[in-house]
Each structure stands twice: as C-alpha cells, then as structure tokens.
Amino acid sequence: MEIEKIYEPQRFEPHWAKWWVEEQLFHVEPAPGDPYFSLVIPPPNVTGSLHMGHMFEHSIIDALIRWHRMRGERTLWLPGTDHAGIATELMVDRQLQQEGINKRDLGREEFLKRVWDWKRQHGGRIVEQMKRAGDSCDWARERFTMDPGLSHAVREAFVRLYEKGLIYRANYIVNWCPRCQTVLSDLEVEHEETQGQLWHIAYPVNGSSMKLVVATTRPETMLGDTAVAINPRDPRAPDLRDRTVALPLMDRDIPIVLDEMAELGFGSGAVKITPAHDPNDFEAGKRHNLPSIQVIDNHAKMTAAAGQFAGLDRYEARKQVVAELEKLGLMEKIEPYKLSVGKCHRCKTVVEPLVSQQWWMKMKPLAEPAIKAVEDGRIRFVPENWANTYFQWMRNIRDWCISRQLWWGHRIPVWHCSACGKFTVAREDPTKCSHCGSDKIEQDPDVLDTWFSSGLWPFSTLGWPDDTPDLRAFYPTSLLVTGFDIIFFWAARMIMFGLEFMGDVPFRQVHIHGLVRDAERQKMSKTKGNTIDPLVINDKYGTDAVRFALLVSAAPGGDIALSEERIDAERAFANKIWNASRLLFSKPREGSGKPVSLADRWIAHRLNACAESANRNFAQHRYDQTADELYHFWWGDFCDWYLEMKKLDADWSFAYIVYEKALRLLHPLMPFLTEELWQRLGMPGKSIALAEYPRGEAIPETGVDAEMAILQEIVTSARALRAENRVDPKQTVEGVLFATGRAHDVATSNAESISRLARIDLNIRNEPPPGVQAAFLLKLALKVDRAKVEKEIAELEKVIANSQRQLSNDAFRAKAPEKVVAGMLAKQAEYQAQLAKLRASL
C-alpha cells in the first residue's frame, strides 16, 4: 500500500468531515430502552465564531460521545445555537448605525426582519465550523432557541409559572444598562474593584448650627436624596431625630431618620438616602416611607428633577456638583476610596440602579428541589467541589428579573388591558381581556431574558411540551459539559426548570471544565492579542493535534495553558502514527493472524492493559490520562519497541490486528487520522466511528511482561554503556551475556532482536553471572567510565540504605500492609542485583 511520507491533515480532514455529515453517520433514532447516552450542546451564540473555549469544550464532548457510541450505546449529541438577545441585538444595532439607520426609526417589525435576515445569512457560521472540526453531532436535530417548537416551549413554561404564581410584575430597583437600554439580572452585572473617591458633604441641619456630614461615592445622586439616616444609638440621635436638613444645591428640606444602615463609627455616622438610585437606599426608602426622586434617566443623563444640572451626563454632573459644593464650602473632605463598580457584562458600561416595572420570577420554591437533587446525588458535579459553589448560590438565591427591554427574543406573553388594567396571560394570542372582555389589550413590549429559553434547552430541544419519542428516549440527558462561568446562568436554571416541568433532573452529571489560557496562563482575549484561533490553528496543525493537545492537558477542572509548541508536539505525534502505518503497510498482511514472537505476545498484552485503562479513565472524565497513556502506548511501546522488534519477523499479520485495534482505541481523541488510516485498511464496516471500542479483557498472566522487561533491560543497559563511552552508534560491539533460567531463555530466543536493537555481537553463556547475585550480566568489550559508575554506585547505595533502614524498622514491619512490605523486599533485591552489576562492570 502506497502511503505518503509526511502526514498532511489538510488533505484528509475536510473530506472526512464532509463525509461524516453527508452520510448522517451520527444520526440516531429514538428507539426506547437502554443503554443510551445523550448530551445537549451548550448552545453557542448565533453571532459567535468558534474560539478555543468552544474547541476545548467540544473536544471533551466529542471524545466522550464517540467513546459511548463505539461502546454500542444509543448516543446523541444534540447541536444548536442560542439567539443571545443582547449580544445579537447589539451587533445588528451597530450594523444599522453604520448604515446611518436608527433602530427606533426602523421600528420593531422591520428591525426583527433585519435580525432574522442576518441570522439566515450568517447564523450558521459556528455550526459550519463545528462540522469542519469533526464534531459528531446529530445534525438532523439541530435546534435554535427561537425555533417555533422552542418558542412554543417558552410560552408554555411562562404561562405555567405565571399560573402557579411564580411570575409577577413589580416596581423595584434594578440594574439598568444605559447603553443597551435594558434592565439586567444581577448575574449580568460584573463587579469590578475600582479606585474611586469618598466625598464627605456637609448638610446643614435646620434650626441648628450643626451640620450633618454624609459620605458618598456618587455625589451626583445627592440631588435625589430624600432623607439622611443616622444610627438610633448615635449620641446625636435624641437631638436630631425630629429635625430636617437643608439639602444643598436643591433647596429642599429632607428628614433625618434613624436606621441601622448608618453604621456607628463609619465616616461621620450619617448616610444620605437616595431611594431612586441605590439598592440599599431603595429598601431604606420603603422602611421609612420616603419619596423617590429620579434624577438620572435611562440614558444616564440628569433629569429635570436635577434642577440646574438637568441634561448633563452623570459624570459631568458629578464634577459640577462637587465644584458647586466646594464653592459653598460644604465639601468637608475628599479621600481616595476603593469601591466595586457594576458593569454590563455585554458592553462594560457602568450600570445605573434605577427603579422600574419589571417581570420577576420567584426563585425560592424552584431552588429547593434543585438543591435537593444535588444533595442526594441525583446530579453529580465533576469535580465535586463545584457543588459547593452551586449550593452557596442556590441557598441565597434572589428573585430573577426576567424581562428585557429588547426586541430580539421571546416576547412576554402578557397582554395589558387599558380598560380594567389587568393582565391576560395566555398560550394563544388573545383578542380580548380575559377579565373584562375589552378588546383594548396590548402585548407587553418586553422580551424574556435569553437564559429563560436556555434553561429549557435539555427538553425543549427534544419536543417538550409534547410527549415525544425523543423526549422519552433521551431525557434525562446523561451529562452536561460546561464552564464554571455559567453554572448559575445556565446549569442551575436548567436543573430548576427540569425538575419543575419534567419532574426529573435534566442531566445526571455536570462536568465543569477549566479555561483555556495562553502559555503564560493569561486569559486569552482579543484585546490582549494572545488568542489562538482554532480556525487558523486547526488548519495549520490539524484538528486532531489541537484536540489532542487540549485533552492531554485537561486535568479535571483545571485550566489549560495552551501554546502552539504544545500543539506542534501532538502534530508530530500524528505524524509518528502515520509513519508507523507507512512501515506496517509495506509489510504483507497475510499470515496466521496469531502471535509469532515475544513482540507479538507482549504488544497484545500492552494493548489490552491500555484498553482497560482507557475505558476506566473515560468513565471517570480523565481524558488527560487516556490521552497520555495512548500517546505512550503508540510512541513508546508500539513504535520504539514493538515495530523495531517486529522487523525481524516474517509474519506481520498479527501486527495488523493489533494496529487496527489501537486505531480504534485512539479514535475518540484523533478522529480524522484514525478514520483515514482505518479506511485505508479496508475494514468491513462503514466507519471507524461506528466500530467497536476495544475493552480490556482479563487475560491470564503469562509472564510476557517480565520477559519483555528482561529484554528491555539488556538492550537499554547496552545502549547506555555505548552512549556513555561514546561508541559510534553504527559500530557493533562485542558483548557477553551471562544468564541462567528465564533470563537465558529470553536472551537466546530473542538474541537477534537484542543484537539488532543494541548493536551488539552477542555471545550468550548459560552460566550464572560471575561473582554477582543477579539474573543476568552483560559485559561489553568497552572501557568504562569509572567515575560515572562510581557515582551511580554511591547513589544506589544510598537508596539501599534507606530502604534497609525502613525494612529493619519493627514498627514498619508490624504496621505496614503486607503488600507494601513484600514490595519493598522485592525492590531491595533488585537494587542489590543492580548494584552487583555496576560493581562487576568496573
């Protein structure tokens, strides 16, 4: 069989990627019964392009999916994308701006048309990239969160929750993004520690010469102050409790209230209260029945209520307020102060706390069963530590603001009646108010938080609320693979919704993976310019190499430091396998199909052990271990030893058998290379992806490992001697091997291998090594480097002394397990033999 000298993945990967999709190789029918393995993709944003984080996550998923499929389970990886409300709307909005079009002028309907157009044209990009990367999804089941079916599910879920009293509308202080022009949930606000200042402002107390000094990080909000609080135990309280202060700049008297929120000993002990622009103050305002004056509007500009500052941006207003106060001599003190500033996680604009009417979801009743499901093990986190994070959030969960002032998304199915003022919430669009029958109803303009529909993903994608064969066959899904950053956003909500609507968990395990970082462990980011683009890199090194590099570094939960060097090493690995194939394919395949040499018997044994541990490690999410072992099996065992020894055999038929099995073993980690080579073998069956994954079998201990170990030791020691003595690698050296028993048998029956591998002209004597207590002794016709050997002897003596000390310790003998003691005794004997050999070589 002809095969090229260098493996060029670019020549093969696109072909197989296309073929896998066209042949619908990964389509699975919803036949009932076990075993099944199902997983829904964490849907990437439609606006997205494949980045290293996706690549990593998908490499894990695909390896696992392929493994399960090859084990003969009914395996589904359901792909799809998320409409990503804010992100998408922002993107299309920017596009419009470039065309000089204003979104509001365009109108809701036209705008949505534009977004759908965009989605149709570009929304499939990431899906195409996944196909090219070889992800073995069931593409016939691709879903989008705004598909009719999924929208239907959203509607059903909303109505049910509303009817249950879990969704309500309330006027409350919220996080407002002045740029995205929408409210955000607490999770969508990123807190960032910022160096700011603490301004101490004096408020004159009416009817007194006293001034009450308040401290604030946001002086501009003072314009909306409606009270000042001091602690009830404040010594000044009796005197101040019924007084008012004159709010500077605003010509307004505001009361002094007593409240625990003013901490004794902090600052001057008094706190300004701005119910309209601070969550704490909002609560305080409710406690004391204070008016709320909005001085900052939706665009973060000062309102008419801000008097002379009306119309200014909030930061400009801050400057001017500070300047005015200074002019009035009311600025007592300004000090540097660290504070945490909330920013919109989409656009990084500083959010503004504002009071507004929004839709909320009561979370406590939903969270309780979700906590229980993890507590009692129906859902298991891997690594399990993440359960703590989950519990902490879930046990302190707050109501979820689910409405967004956007157009792109699932519109809230609530109709407001202008006749009676009540809401109509319905599964079908109503034409009149369900309370008074008036036809003066209008649908709520807001849409739902994107994560509302994401939360339904594990069952909405399978046909819920209908009772479908898919749902019966694949729910609960087996596993969720995702990043820690969306445990709350997504995983927790799926668990709550799954239990609420399906009465069962959405998945049985949650595997939380780490972050892909650069070689210096820095987060990859476009602004830093340290990203490794999978689209470029997959093409350059091959998708298999990238996958393998990611997986071999994927210790559970840990971040990975990725570099091109690392990927290049795995590309070399693929090339190594390719070249091993080149050698193999040059040999005849015909033959007995049975092991004909020690090499055959040994590699079969190694392969078996490798298969056993690969299966075990896959089951435990140890892809790194599986990858590492396969790497060493292929490169170390198969190439360096097996093939080198095999070159002396005439019958290569068994090598083909081992090789084919080893390809299957590697397939989940390097799907393209293995498919290409497997196809070249012309095996019966359509694709290696559908072939059976080798399982480790219990095979009797034949001593083959021990035999091979003897051979390897002879060869390795000879090579070391040669190298240390600067012998030309081409030159054959004479050697005498003293050996009896098994060592003699191994040496005689593999004399040719030993000679070839070590380049020795070997003379084997069936005699005990002269003067040495060892199984065998190899003497080469070389002058030895005495100093070096003496150093080795000294080191070994130290090791022996250590182990001797432990062995002669009665407490160790008495308390250590028998196995450990026996092991140490055996090891001690080995050390002694090794030492004897070293001494004899001098």
Next chain:
RNA sequence: GGGCGCGUAGCUCAGUUGGUUAGAGCACCUCGUUUACACCGAGGGGGUCCGGGGUUCGAAUCCCUGCGCGCCCACCA
C-alpha cells in the same frame, strides 16, 4: 465580609484513598542521514515538591500556621 482553589524540573503542568529511586511535554547537552518517521532515533543533565510546625512505621499527598498568587459570591455609604 464569606467561599473555592493554587504554589512540584528552566517553562506549562500531572502525581488516584499517605507506601516501593517524584513523572510528562517543551526547552537544554552529547552522539547519530541503520530505506516507517531528522516532524526521527539513542543517551544524558536538571527537583530542599513555597517556608515553619504537627500526625504517622512512612508525607508532595493529611492537620495547623506563615508568605505569595488566582477566582467566585456579597446592597456596607
């Protein structure tokens, strides 16, 4: 203010419930173009497992503590 995690070779990281000379990849040094592969082979150097205490027959691994560094959650002006 709570919670989680990290510190092992020059670099990036493994190290399963404590147990047998602490490993890998890359980098480094020496030698080598034997027809699978120079994208390779053979050999080699390199570690007070962050410091200090403790538990134990035995600690990189468990406990305490100090130092350094990440991350998450939290309405302290």
